[in-house]
Amino acid sequence: MVDTAALSIPLSAPHLTGTESNRLQTTPADLWPEWVPAFEQALAQRVSSRFALATQSGTAALELALRALGIGPGDTVICPALTFAATANAIRSVGATPVFVGSESISWGLDPDALETALQREQQRPRAIVVVDLYGMPANWPALQAIADRYGLPLVADAAESLGSALHGQACGTLGLLNAVSFNLNKVITTYGGGALLTNAPQLAAKARVVANQGRQTEPPFSVIESGGNYRMGPLSAGLGLDQLPLLSARVQARRAIFERYFAALGQWPGLTFQPERLGAFSNRWLTAVRIDPVQTGITRDALIDRLRCEMVETRPVFMPLHRQPAFAGCNVYGSSETNRIANEGLCLPSGSALTDAQIERVIASVRCALAKNKRPES
Structure with missing residues (x-):
């Protein structure tokens, strides 16, 4: 019997050395x-x-x-x-x-x-x-x-x-x-x-x-x-x-390397954009975050999450804006339009520093497969 838990790819699991x-x-x-x-x-x-x-x-x-x-x-x-x-x-x-x-x-x-x-x-x-x-x-x-x-x-x-x-x-x-x-x-x-x-x-x-x-x-x-x-x-x-x-430095290097793998494989896909790193910034890439444009990709962010879940790839939608959550109803909010767009399109990919090469390639293949099934025909 296949151990499905062993096949799942977590979003960001704790990375221990075994000597703690x-x-x-x-x-x-x-x-x-x-x-x-x-x-x-x-x-x-x-x-x-x-x-x-x-x-x-x-x-x-x-x-x-x-x-x-x-x-x-x-x-x-x-x-x-x-x-x-x-x-x-x-x-x-x-x-x-x-x-x-x-x-x-x-x-x-x-x-x-x-x-x-x-x-x-x-x-x-x-x-x-x-x-x-x-x-x-x-x-x-x-x-x-x-x-x-x-x-x-x-x-x-x-x-x-x-x-x-x-x-x-x-x-x-x-x-x-x-x-x-x-x-x-x-x-x-x-x-x-x-x-x-x-x-x-x-x-x-x-x-x-x-x-x-x-x-x-x-x-x-x-x-x-x-x-x-x-x-x-x-x-x-x-x-x-x-x-x-x-x-810390090694863990950051590993997460940035995972981001670079994703970017190299998926960065040119129409409608898929990665969270930018402005000049002078150095991100630990705690989570590799992307935006899924449903018009260009032909698939919504939530549908992509469902597809990847079927492949036992754990992802996470970008945080729901707090002004849209019941606990904070009535609080003042300014500049919500871009926030809502990011929240509706944003997705975090598996980024844990303990991910293996095989797991990273499986994530890439799963994303490509999901996007390819919904690729819009050339005009």
Whole structure:
């Protein structure tokens, strides 16, 4: 009997070495807590950030960033419409309200023109702007920073998907005043959950560390000086992070190589376009993302997903825009037209760094076969 599970090609499976348990076996248990500060130091050095605070998740890191800025009930925060729900959930978790802004066609990140419109039209001045490097692609940070500076607003990076990416040589995860990264199961490197808050601002780092420690001072007299919570990463996750972090460059190289394979094989297919990488950007290509024009290809994105599922190839539609989801009904949105087009056409292909050559070729063959069956005749 054929094991169909063994034949399936996952979207982005965790890539482990098989030696992760060695650290546990060779280190006395009473020394495990030391892995947390060691991982924080290693991460900060890796991305050239002054401070790093390891957290339970990337969402927790983003929430912690907002709390460090003093954002709370009654405030509004600019948020991309095209992003995972965690970005807006973190805003809601501190009691603030998201204001959604649409995407530009290049990076698929925040559209500077739509952002300017939102800031001009919103009656209440937002407290911050959250920028997402979607699918690992750096957003148009220079243009966004210029707008933020004019309005005196901080940029907070949701860099959950972009660890290992860079813009003009500067690492993603350091482009904002505060930056949240993720080590979830499907990320470039994983701690089986977990995240981190990165910043170069000493006062914000100190406040975040207190908030993450139940609002309790980290030194004597250990007074509870403000409202806080338990945001900290556990030592087992940190230990895994210490094993994974040295592999970051290799994992990014592998994902970029997978993207290049897909692009070489499919990049000239009419109606199929890959997420662009603007001049100066270096994407980790966490997920290879493409747009399927149903008119030119003769097939919708959703129909292609169904075809590939029959071939046991796991894909994912681009995130449904948050302004179209019931949980965020009533939130203001600006610049939704391009966002909706990307969301309706966008598809993520299997991109895990552990994919074999045979699996990559199977994905390519499956996509080609599905497109060929619907290829429009030459006029």
